[in-house]
Each structure stands twice: as C-alpha cells, then as structure tokens.
Amino acid sequence: MEKEEELLKSHITKHHLKATKERSAILKAFLDSERHVSAEALYRQMKDEGSTIGLATVYRTLNLFCSSGLAEQRRFGDGQARYELTYNVDHHDHLICKECDLIIEFENDEIEALQKKVAKENNFKVSSHRLELYGVCSECLKEKST
Amino acid sequence: MEKEEELLKSHITKHHLKATKERSAILKAFLDSERHVSAEALYRQMKDEGSTIGLATVYRTLNLFCSSGLAEQRRFGDGQARYELTYNVDHHDHLICKECDLIIEFENDEIEALQKKVAKENNFKVSSHRLELYGVCSECLKEKST
DNA sequence: TCTTACTTGAGAAGTATTATCAAAATCAGT
C-alpha cells in the first residue's frame, strides 16, 4: 500500500469514517492527475475513464484529503479552487503565467525566513502562508515578441 | 477636490464615461470605509446612511476604481473580494488573523527583492504578486491562553 | 448477521458576482 493510502486510511479510522471504493478511486485518480487539479477537472478525467462517481463526491473527497493532511486547497485568481498533493512535499510557492496558465513551483528559504521575521515583529503566530507571483512566462514572452 | 476624485475624473473623461452622483457617493464612502472593504459591506454601510444605490452599481463602481488605478481587488481565502485604496499607497503585503479577521499590512523590501530574483531565475516577467500570512494575532493568542 | 452510522448520487440551494434591460441621467454640440 502506498504511503498516501495509508495516511488516508489512518485519518479515516481515527475519525470513525468509512473506507469506500469511491474514496480509493478518487485518491488514485488524484495521485495520477497533474498538480493543481480542480475538482471539476478531476471529475471529468474520471468520468472519461468510465467512472460514475458524482461531482459532489469528488468535492467531498478532496475536502477530506485536505483535512487528512494529504492535500491543500489553493486559489489562484480564477474562481476555481485547485488541489495539490502536499504529503511528503516541501512547502513551496508559485509563479503563475496569466497567458497560458502555466504554474511553476519554487522554494526559497530566504523568503521563508523573512516571513517568519515579519510575523514575529507583529506578534503573529503564522499557521500558513502563500506567495504568488503573477506574470508572463518565458514561452509566452517569446510568442509576444514575434 | 481631493486627489482621488481628480484621478477618477480623469479616468472618466479619458474613456468617455460619465460622472454621476452615484460614483461620487461611492467614492466618498469608499474613502471613508475601513481598508479591505467588501462590495457587500460598502453597500450596507451606504444603505444604512440612507443611500438607495443598488448593489450592482457598487460592484460596477468598485471595478471602475480598479481600472482607474484607484483601488485593487484582493481575495483572502473567504469567498468575498475586498477592495483597497492603492492610490498613493506603497505596495504592501498582509498578515491575516483567522480568528478575528484582523488584517495587518506590512512592507518588506528584502522580500520584494528576493521575489524579483526568483522571477528572473525563471524568466518570468512579473506584473503583480501577493504574499499573505495567515495565522493568529497577538490579541487572539492572549484570549486563547486565558 | 444485524444494527447503526456514514456515504453516495442527483439535483436543489447557497454565495458571490456579472449580465440584461428598460428607464433615467449625463454629455457634447448647438
């Protein structure tokens, strides 16, 4: 059994929830999907492969992943929430291309350290943060110059 | 006439729009409101003071403020968009208390510089960015410990 | 196996925001 599956199972047991085939199927599809997938996109992807699982269940299950620590919800400007696997993944931030929706992840320890400093100066206990840089990626910049 | 009023007027003239009493009233209320006000909150605030301006017009006008460079739209996790005056205000980021919704603004040039560096390394042309730290403010921390 | 409690799919409902449209208001040119 994969580690993600184990984590989900332990969360399910701990909270007196139930292991269902729908949840396994959605986890499998989620692990298979591209990072930053939306509920709608995951639903379509599964449907195209013959699944009959409803959209509401996909939403419910993605939220379950978030509460079990497997995933995190992100929102980048466009209305849709996106979900990304965070288990065993270091914290990172995002560069988002407004032309082609490319999302690049990056890590920067110096920025993290400065954030901690700012929080301390304001007597804040920070539980999460997000940093997003919006702009145009190199590919789209090339296209624009032609 | 205040500077903000002038800026709005020049945007209106430039784009062949019309100066209306509704727009003046909303601008006045906006300048008077707390920072990071939502459309709904601004609408209620005005209504409570006797205004009969519709919610749709408040939304439209806040968007107008954004395109004229007076304001910027922000989204902090909860579904609502918030608007903040940006004219003559330096760029800044936010600390958000999840307990009491307190929002603290801060500026940090070192972080800004590091962001530029990251963008450069990824050949990104950044047009905007946002950094938000979510957590618990000092007041709420105090309350929790009692 | 039985019972209880959780989960499911379908569609209704909710939330935040934008679109539609007829009536009213503003602007530019006289």
Next chain:
DNA sequence: ACTGATTTTGATAATACTTCTCAAGTAAGA
C-alpha cells in the same frame, strides 16, 4: 438651456462554483 446619442442605473435574472439535502445504499463493529 435644448436635444439627441450614449452611458448609467436599479432590479432582477443568470452564472459559476461549491455545499447541502435526502433517500437509498454500504461499511464497520457487536
């Protein structure tokens, strides 16, 4: 100030995304 063209307005419908509701189905534990 008058007029006509164009924009703006308020009310409400529509939209987009997500959660809720509920009856029927299913898993877990005694």
